[in-house]
Amino acid sequence: MKLSTWLCAVLVAALVLTGPLASFAQSTADRTSIWTEPEAKEPTEAHRVGAGFVNVVHVPGKAILCTLGTFVAAGFLVATFGSAYPTAARVFEEGCGGTWVVTPEHLSGKLPHDSETRDARW
Numbered sequence: 001m002k003l004s005t006w007l008c009a010v011l012v013a014a015l016v017l018t019g020p021l022a023s024f025a026q027s028t029a030d031r032t033s034i035w036t037e038p039e040a041k042e043p044t045e046a047h048r049v050g051a052g053f054v055n056v057v058h059v060p061g062k063a064i065l066c067t068l069g070t071f072v073a074a075g076f077l078v079a080t081f082g083s084a085y086p087t088a089a090r091v092f093e094e095g096c097g098g099t100w101v102v103t104p105e106h107l108s109g110k111l112p113h114d115s116e117t118r119d120a121r122w
Contacts, residue, residue, distance in 0.1 A: 041108055041109065041110070042108065042110070043103075043104030043105055043107065043108040043110065044104075044108070047104035047105075047107040047108045048104045050104075050107050051102050051103055051104045051106070051107055054102045054107070055101055055102055058100075058101075058102050059100060059101060062095075062098075062100050065094075065095040065096075066095040066096040067095075068095060069091050069092050069094060069095025069096060070092060070095070070096070072088075072091050073088035073089070073091045073092040074088075076088040076091065
């Protein structure tokens with residue numbers, strides 16, 4: 001019983017002492033970020049080989065998602081008598097839009113990824 005009382009006291013003291021430091025830590029992290037944008041570089045042979053392997057899974061997966069997205073979008077339109085067309089368009093765009101084939105330039109960072117361009121549109 002005495003141990004749990006001491007443990008609670010230590011935890012409360014730690015929270016009280018470190019609570020005010022949270023805003024300081026956040027402001028310091030904003031000023032001195034260790035994360036930097038990767039520099040775009042020319043694709044190498046490794047990027048070319050990697051793109052080939054990625055496309056083995058990406059292209060069929062994209063085709064499956066596009067097909068399912070088309071059926072779901074059509075279902076939205078039928079079920080709502082056409083009033084959910086913005087939602088149907090977003091569902092269709094999520095599956096069928098974007099890059100279908102990954103190129104070595106995508107892997108090297110020379111071209112943007114789909115999510116980077118999609119976030120800017122929505």
